[in-house]
Structures are given as C-alpha cells and as structure tokens.
Amino acid sequence: xxxxxxxxxxxxxxxxxxxxxxxxxxxxxxxxxxxxxxxxxxxxxxxxxxxxxxxxxxxxxxxxxxxxxxxxxxxxxxxxxxxxxxxxxxxxxxxxxxxxxxxxxxxxxxxxxxxxxxxxxxxxxxxxxxxxxxxxxxxxxxxxxxxxxxxxxxxxxxxxxxxxxxxxxxxxxxxxxxxxxxxxxxxxxxxxxxxxxxxxxxxxxxxxxxxxxxxxxxxxxxxxxxxxxxxxxxxxxxxxxxxxxxxxxxxxxxxxxxxxxxxxxxxxxxxxxxxxxxxxxxxxxxxxxxxxxxxxxxxxxxxxxxxxxxxxxxxxxxxxxxxxxxxx
Ligand code: MLT
Numbered sequence: 001x002x003x004x005x006x007x008x009x010x011x012x013x014x015x016x017x018x019x020x021x022x023x024x025x026x027x028x029x030x031x032x033x034x035x036x037x038x039x040x041x042x043x044x045x046x047x048x049x050x051x052x053x054x055x056x057x058x059x060x061x062x063x064x065x066x067x068x069x070x071x072x073x074x075x076x077x078x079x080x081x082x083x084x085x086x087x088x089x090x091x092x093x094x095x096x097x098x099x100x101x102x103x104x105x106x107x108x109x110x111x112x113x114x115x116x117x118x119x120x121x122x123x124x125x126x127x128x129x130x131x132x133x134x135x136x137x138x139x140x141x142x143x144x145x146x147x148x149x150x151x152x153x154x155x156x157x158x159x160x161x162x163x164x165x166x167x168x169x170x171x172x173x174x175x176x177x178x179x180x181x182x183x184x185x186x187x188x189x190x191x192x193x194x195x196x197x198x199x200x201x202x203x204x205x206x207x208x209x210x211x212x213x214x215x216x217x218x219x220x221x222x223x224x225x226x227x228x229x230x231x232x233x234x235x236x237x238x239x240x241x242x243x244x245x246x247x248x249x250x251x252x253x254x255x256x257x258x259x260x261x262x263x264x265x266x267x268x269x270x271x272x273x274x275x276x277x278x279x280x281x282x283x284x285x286x287x288x289x290x291x292x293x294x295x296x297x298x299x300x301x302x303x304x305x306x307x308x309x310x311x312x313x314x315x316x317x318x319x320x321x322x323x324x325x326x327x328x
Contacts (some may be wrong), residue, residue: 018131029266033064035091036256038155039078039098040160041071045126045210045290049254050094052286053123056277071187074098074161076109083111089270093117096254097312101163104317113313117257119305120270123278125253126292128169128226129211130240133199136221141243144223145177152179158192158201161185163320165252166192169205169226171323173240174249196220207252208233208291226250233291253295255305267302273302 024301034057038050050067060063070078075098085091093099094298099113111117138144148155157174166189174181184201186192195201197219204211205226212233214220224240225231227249240248249253258267277283278294287294298304 010163022200027265029089029269030061030063032090033046033066034061034089036067037078037082037091037093038067038069039071039093039095040060040164041186041190042069043190044068044160044188044193045165045207046094046096046188046254047188048209048290049124049126049287049292052283053094053254053256053274053277056280056283060273062278072161073103074105074163074167076102076106080110082259083116083255085259087118087263089258089262089266091119091259092270093138093257094123094254095257096252097165097168097316098161098163099255099257100309100312101168101316101320103313104320105163114306114309116260118260118262118267119309120256120258120267121274121299121300121302122253122255122290122295122305122308123147123274124287124294125251126287126290127207127231128165128205128207128233128250128252129215129222129231129234129237129291130169130173130203130205130224131196131211131220131222132203133196133201134219134221135199136202138223141224141238141240145243145245148177148179148181152181155181155182156184156202158174158184158186158189158196158204160187160189160192164189165250166204166206168316168320169250170203171320172248172250173205175228175323176240176245193220199281209287212291231291233289255308255309257305266325271301 036054040046054067055066070081082091083091099102103113138147159169159170189206192204196204215222222237228241230239275297277298279297284294
C-alpha cells in the first residue's frame with residue numbers, strides 16, 4: 001500500500017529529522033577545525049590575546065583552532081563574515097568594545113551586534129597605556145600634557161579605526177585634556193605600533209598586550225596608564241590620574257561570539273571550553289605577562305557577555321556621539 005503522509009506529518013517528520021541531525025552534529029562537535037576570527041590586523045593586541053585563547057581551545061578540544069584576521073572598517077569586515085557564517089560553531093568571533101561602538105558609528109551595519117550573534121562568554125579584560133614615539137619632546141607626564149596643549153594640531157595620534165579601543169582611548173584623552181590631535185586610522189594597532197616605533201606617528205593609546213612588550217624593549221616611550229592605577233608590568237609609569245586628570249579610566253574586555261542560530265549544545269560546549277581556558281593557570285600567567293587578565297569564570301558565560309555588550313552599547317556608543325564623531 002502506498003501510504004502517503006499528510007503535509008502536517010511530513011513537516012513533523014522533517015523537523016524531527018532536522019533536529020536529530022542537529023543534535024547528532026552537536027554531539028560530536030567539534031569534529032573538524034574551528035576558525036576564530038579576530039577582525040583586526042595580525043600583531044595587534046587583539047590578535048595576541050586571540051592566539052592565546054585559540055591555543056588553549058585547541059589543546060582542550062583536541063581540534064585545530066585557526067585564527068584569521070579579516071581586518072578593516074573598525075572590525076566590521078570580520079564581524080560581518082561571522083554574522084553570515086553557517087551557525088554550526090566552526091566560525092567564531094573574538095571582539096571587544098568595537099562590537100558595541102560600531103552600532104553607533106555606522107549608519108547601516110551589515111549585521112546587528114546583538115540579534116545576529118550568540119554570545120559564548122567574555123574572555124579577557126585589560127588596561128591601556130598612553131605612549132609616544134621615542135624622541136617625543138616631553139620628559140614626563142606633566143610636560144607631556146603641557147606639550148599636547150601647546151602643540152595639539154601638529155601632533156598625530158594613531159588608532160585602529162573609529163570605535164576601536166585605541167580610538168576610544170584617544171578620544172577620552174583628548175576630551176579630558178581639552179585638545180584636538182591629528183588622528184591617523186589603521187586596520188589595527190599592530191601596523192600603528194610599527195609606525196610609532198618607526199617615528200612616523202607621534203602617539204598611540206593602546207592595550208597593554210600591544211604596548212608593554214614595546215616599552216620593555218625600549219622601542220616606544222610610555223607616559224601614562226590610561227586610568228586611575230599604574231600597570232603592574234610598568235610600575236615606574238604614572239597613572240594619568242596622578243596628573244590631576246579625572247574621569248579617564250578605560251578597560252578593554254574581549255568576548256567570544258558565534259553566529260545566531262548556533263545549536264545550544266554547541267554553544268554549551270564552547271562556553272564550557274572557555275571556562276576551562278579562563279581558569280587555566282598557564283593561560284592566566286601568559287595573559288598576565290602581557291598586562292591582561294582572564295575574566296572571572298562567572299563572566300565566561302553567554303548571559304554575562306550579553307549584559308556586558310548591552311552596557312557598552314549604551315555607555316560608549318553615547319560617548320562617541322557626544323564627542324562629535326559622525327557615524328559613517
Ligand atoms: C583596537 O581596538 O585598538 C584594537 O584592539 C587594535 C588591534 O587589536 O589591532
């Protein structure tokens with residue numbers, strides 16, 4: 001007898017088959033290499049942090065994790081790639097504050113930073129350092145501030161694109177000092193740091209995972225930690241608050257995302273792996289050597305990253321608009 005199924009039954013069977021296939025996929029996840037997208041240029045502070053996290057993921061999951069850097073447009077090139085990737089857990093995004101600020105900076109983003117991503121959890125957080133090219137004509141922080149106020153239009157400030165961490169830090173510094181510098185955007189602060197070391201640009205405010213090694217190597221000149229506290233790695237460098245500058249304290253946190261629609265069992269596996277990474281003593285020690293902290297394990301969860309992103313969208317997006325930055 002040629003038994004045919006009614007459309008309802010067919011739909012139900014198809015749904016069961018699809019859910020079985022997804023569950024089978026999720027159960028043996030990962031069974032091939034994972035790509036971790038870092039949407040800034042290689043060699044920058046984000047790239048350095050991502051490679052530490054990716055290496056730990058690879059060791060824990062027993063599966064290759066490849067870091068790729070589709071950089072450009074303040075991290076939106078790489079973010080778009082992940083937003084459009086197959087939601088199977090094999091393409092992930094490691095990003096920081098620009099995931100929040102880009103919503104305010106671009107009139108028509110090709111993705112929604114909240115709706116088009118599944119948060120996995122926060123990974124790291126870290127302070128920033130204000131540094132200059134060697135030979136910059138200020139012997140200490142007070143003289144640095146006076147020199148900026150007297151020569152602002154002639155001074156160049158590098159950053160990694162509108163809404164990036166280095167751009168935000170540069171904006172805050174200019175705002176609290178009441179100066180307007182000549183901003184030079186790059187595809188990441190890896191190439192920006194090269195120009196700072198080469199003397200092609202005057203200043204850069206960047207994350208410690210990028211700047212501390214160059215300061216220790218005598219390749220750039222530190223002036224201040226961008227906040228209320230000195231950096232443990234550079235105790236001789238003052239905090240900008242020591243010069244009487246208030247209201248300037250920036251800390252940059254990186255989080256891991258998957259495309260919207262990634263099956264929950266896969267997200268659970270990735271979150272569990274991230275929690276092992278942030279509690280791993282070797283990982284914590286490597287990050288601390290760069291001046292970066294792995295987050296407490298309670299932040300390495302989807303709901304914590306979701307809340308962090310919403311807070312950054314609200315606070316930092318507003319700061320950029322107030323600072324007069326015009327959305328693209
Ligand atoms: C930034 O926001 O400045 C980026 O972190 C720079 C980078 O990682 O290249």
